[in-house]
Amino acid sequence: MKTIMKIAALTAAVASLSACHTHTNPQTDFMAKLNALCGQSFEGKVVTTDKADSGFASERLVMHVKECSTERMAIPFNVGENRSRTWLITKTDNGLRLKHDHRHEDGSHDEVTMYGGDTETLGSANKQSFPVDQFSIDMFNKTGLTASVTNVWHVHIDDNTFSYQLTRENRNFKVDFDLSQPVATPAASWGH
Numbered sequence: 001m002k003t004i005m006k007i008a009a010l011t012a013a014v015a016s017l018s019a020c021h022t023h024t025n026p027q028t029d030f031m032a033k034l035n036a037l038c039g040q041s042f043e044g045k046v047v048t049t050d051k052a053d054s055g056f057a058s059e060r061l062v063m064h065v066k067e068c069s070t071e072r073m074a075i076p077f078n079v080g081e082n083r084s085r086t087w088l089i090t091k092t093d094n095g096l097r098l099k100h101d102h103r104h105e106d107g108s109h110d111e112v113t114m115y116g117g118d119t120e121t122l123g124s125a126n127k128q129s130f131p132v133d134q135f136s137i138d139m140f141n142k143t144g145l146t147a148s149v150t151n152v153w154h155v156h157i158d159d160n161t162f163s164y165q166l167t168r169e170n171r172n173f174k175v176d177f178d179l180s181q182p183v184a185t186p187a188a189s190w191g192h
Contacts, residue, residue: 027096029125031070033157034089038068041185042162044177053173055079062186063087063162063177074101076189077164083189084110087164089155095119098130098153103189112143116153127156147171 041064046057059080067074075087086101096119102110115136119128132140132151140148147168156163157179165174 024125026122026125027091027119027128028070030096030123030128030157031073031089031091033125034065034073034075035068035070037065037162037179039185040065040182042177042179043181043183044162044164044175046174047176048172048174050171050173052171056173056175061175061177062183063164064185064189066189076186078186078189083187086189087155088116092118095122096128096130098128098155112139112145115139115148117151126158127154129154 041062044061044063046053046061056079059082060078062078064076064078065073066076071091073087073089075089076083077085077087079085084103084105086103088097088099088101090097090099097116098118099114099116102113104110115132117130117133117136120131121129123129130153132149136151137149140146150168152167154163154165154167156165160178160180162177162179163174164177165172167173
């Protein structure tokens, strides 16, 4: 009888602990990490060595976490004086979406804009990957950027670094931003 009572007491304790433990969604946690950076700007550097990256590597790279909510983040990415790029990370019914909003200096959309992809897994609170979507594949084919039809973009965030990475066959581009040293907010992005 004592054994049955001990088992019952142990079962009740485990049930009580289980009720207190909540499972969080890693994508919600990822968005919360981005939101914690809201209003701040950070300088980055290209950490890959592909010759195609030399134009970026020779410029000052600054990201600004500008528009923030649990549903949508807008992060302008300045390359030197070029303020044409903004990363948009949006919560969808099925996960997260990354889009690249490219604008001309007058604020009008570039011919190649709003490309990106949706997550296919929950990822983690620190890293999300975005395989290219069909809209982007069609645009890349139409504009002659056929090498981009297998793009996968990755965004990684930890205590000290925010990383933006593009991978595909024969291509690996990565920029790391130092989160330990916020910088002055750059001029507004074109169109944002």
